[in-house]
Amino acid sequence: MTLKLIQYKPKIFRILNQKFTRNFSLSLKSQNERKPSYYHRIENEKLKYLTFGQLLKSSAEKFANRQALVSCAENNRSITFAEALDKSDRLASGLLNLGLEKGDRVGIWSPNYEFWYISMMATARAGFVCVALNPAYTLSELEYRIEKVDIKAIISPEIFRKQKHYEMLSNLIPAMKDAKTGSSNWQNSKNTLSKVIINSDKLLPGAINFNELLKISTENDVKKIEEIQSKISPDDGCNIQFTSGTTGKSKAALLSHFSMINNGYDIGIRHEFDKKPARICVNVPFFHVYGCVAAIANSLCHGATLVLPAPHFSPEDALKAIVKEKCTAIYGTPTMFVDLVAKQKELKLNLPEIPIANTGGSICTPQLVKDVTGILKVKKFRSFYGLTETSAIAFQSLPEDSSQSVEDYVGTVSNNLEVKVIDRDGNLVKFGEPGELCVRGYSVMLGYWNDEVKTKEVLGEDRWLKTGDQFILNENGVGKISGRYKEMIIRGGENLFPREIEDFLNTHEDILETHVIGIPDERMGEEVGAFIRVKDKTKKLTREEIKKFCKGKLSHFKIPRYVIIVDEFPKTTSGKIQKFKFPEMYAKEIEEAKLQK
Template sequence: MILKRLSTLSQKVSKSVTRNFSSSKIHKTATASYIHRVEDDPLKFLTFGQCLKNIANRYPDREAIVSCAENSSITFAEALDKSDRLASGLLNLGLNKGDRVGIWSPNYEFWYISMMAMARAGLICVALNPAYTVPELEYCIKKVDIKAIIAPEVFRKQKHYNMLTSLIPDMANSKSGSNDWDNTKSSLKKVIIKSDKKLPGAIQYDDLIGLASEADLKSVEDIQSTISPDSGCNVQFSSGTTGKPKAALLSHFSMINNGYDVGLRHEFHKMHARVCLNNPLFHVYGCIISIANALCHGATLVFPAPHFSPEDSLKAIVKENCNVIYGTPTMFVDLVAKQKELNINLPQIELANTGGSICTPQLVKDVVNVLNVKKFKSVYGLTETSAVVFQSLPEDANESVEEFVGACNSHLEVKIVDKDGNSVPFGQPGELWVRGYSTMLGYWNDPEKTNEVLGSDKWFKTGDQFILYENGYGKVSGRLKEMIIRGGENLFPREIEDFLNTHDNILETHVVGIPDDRMGEEVAAFIRLEDNTKPVTRDDIKKFCHGKLAHFKVPRYVIVVDEFPRTVSGKIQKFRFTEVFADKLKEAIGNKS
């Protein structure tokens, strides 16, 4: 039955590929899994700042952003004006081209404006997860020498301003509206807070925008030609097996062209897309698949809430007449469940797009039928490839997202190799390597880690086990890395393991991903105790992690074991955990259900 279904899907995909690849050339070899997709449409040598100016001239009165929680919206013309005013403010603070500025916030209008302002000022935007704890934030600041941070005063339980004062104690004793404190211990010199309050040691975001003169705006426009599309634009933190996040530097060129290609596959050039955006802006999904795409094609991004809220999203779809929905599979599971509960009269949705993991057949049916979606598409990629490497084509059958991650992107080369780096035949599994315009410039100030994944031949080693077909389609068949994908968040066990091992009664920790219907995977920590007479429970671990590890990294399941399965050479066999510890795991899952 499964083989028959796969065969049917392959036939549907093949027909779709024939229709959609008619205007492009696919270069491939007869004996090896290698494809190079070439398009007549050339790559665009543009910066984010130039794209914003172009789209503002083309659609000055079209909404760029709608922020439902803030009850606000701005047009592309207004976005350009605000961005230039903030850009001039940042430059007047003494920041220089190439300096790193962090945005530490959930989805607000000022996130979008701040990113655009940095692009217009020639600064590098550092996207920071708003759930970061103080130690995680401090690591990021030091890693890339962040000079300034823009953040809300508080969001839910995250008191951003107070957390920053714990890093910089002198802030609290400084004058409001100024950064006259002396922070000699780190690179951070400026703190900009979005708040109605005048907070000690911080500059008000609105004040910084309001200070710009016409001469300042002209100066920002004058420097646009001096900002190279090849220069760094955005730093994305990507966790690694060393236990510490790596800072991937992406260029204007890679991000703009990747976003443009996503929009073409979504056929945004044929409609005014109004996108209900559920994904966080700090992720490449937000920065590239959403923002860069929207800039290239004049799409409107609707923020239903600062953080994902299924009910708010459904209401925003109706109120703002959204015709596109973006989200991870987990988000779509929650949207479907909430729609079944509320039964809102949803408009026809032209397209829903997801990424992060393969969708189940039931989820595909539910998205189409319950959310009133015509086309359900998927993307696959990595932070280091400026988001997307494979994605669905416009006429693909909705069912294709159950098995395939789409077709190879335009202007990219992909190949599948064995453990020795030799290409394998089409249809055989191996590691996916990618080469082209979208690969990162490198990990910030880390040539050793960069060289591990990006060779002198410019092939980027993804670490994902993949199968490539002659028609240009591919699917993930496993992971060579130990990455856990939980609700679209990429988690790496080593970081969690290293932290849990600092517990005074934990001798050894190993973390694995456990399949979960809603989240895709959940985090399970298998631990050996130093003293078995002192039990360690999941609640104990939760308290231990509080304020030190982001909430999504905290293990949902904690299983205490006496020993781990190992090879004869002593290496841990994680792939055997679910088999060897089946009873303990079943009990842990049962206790949480």
């Protein structure tokens, strides 16, 4: 690894933070009326200096026979915290016996299955770095990520829905097809990938069977896993989450054990899971920080049971799981809650009263709040705000907040974090004024993997992270998003970046120029709208043609929902495209496109 970053050291940070806070207080007193939008939420409880491996061991001892996870789609298979530790150590020793070494990147390319959970824990116990991969990635998207972070091994299902994972990996590495069944003895000259582990009932050429790998570990192998825990540091990177930026090229955010565990712990405290064990209906994917931190890390800290209704989001399966598994909490994006409400109106199941539900990704409408608290019988509706780069959450609701607060606010600053809002020159704006939100504290990423240039663009030597979001901060630490400096589109909780889609569409032989924006949508929050100028105005491009062109090359959620052909784009005098004018300038065309749904 060649990434050169300022490593986060809790003691050093506390000293730096105390100095900054003291200087800030003196400055504030001398300026009387001026109140700059800086807020530091200090909690007396110490941060937990632990690795995921140490936390799992502690959870297995404290909550030994309590269910850690229930996978409804896998014949309601469940594992206790003690069983999770045992399986994780067996897999960890199996991976080490394959020749993997501490610090190696191991990709998990899968939806929510039990083996995803076990694989994440095993990578942590072995000292590897877990790389979370979206199961909807196309082959080119996967290949880019393998090469970006030098993935050594991938753990995956044989097939998921229409995605034939094993077949796609075999196409990427032709030598796999000629290898012996269940063997990984093949040579890959294209990239660093050297081991493919497939969760399947079958033994496949060139692939190691996941369950067989668990079986070959001896008791002595498992004991060695416990012995190496002291050699893994909480400050080490343990998870890579892929994000993007205006360039459209994915960046790999490296998160530490320390940041993820403490963020997960704090989430549980805000939800009061420390007072009563929760059973969480997990609709969000594990490959996202929402799943990794708000679900898995939180669960390990507070002994919560994770209930997986289905490998992917299914409102009907979720509602049935809530009833059958007696869930006491629901996780989802606003779009997911819209679908849950609609499905409950149809099924009319006898739902229990749900103490708490949590959402993130975008602001909720008053109607959705009313439906969630009424139709879904949720007592407290709560919200998150955060980024991949903040190990998930930077703002969240307080226990005493009303459900209606999610209509306007993203919550209060998370414990032990600093936030500030600045103008374009980097100066603090006043409380209540819009500006760019910056975050500093234990949860900020270590940096983008092997990308010092991009890291420095958002993360200064002072460890302040620029979020790119336009934000308004109140004196009490409550915040709201007022816009985006980034052009990111949030579609059903998925973060999409226009440049990536634009660059791909511009490879079409008939397209001259493409610009993509998010178009408001009642269900998804935003849908992808592509505004296209064609080379030959006599040719008509339809959405179906664009959809066909994108299929298999762009993930399904990135394919434009609306395709609008235009003659010109609004520009500044310097020739820059003014995307903010699109909704008004093309209002008629947008409405016509919506009618064609």
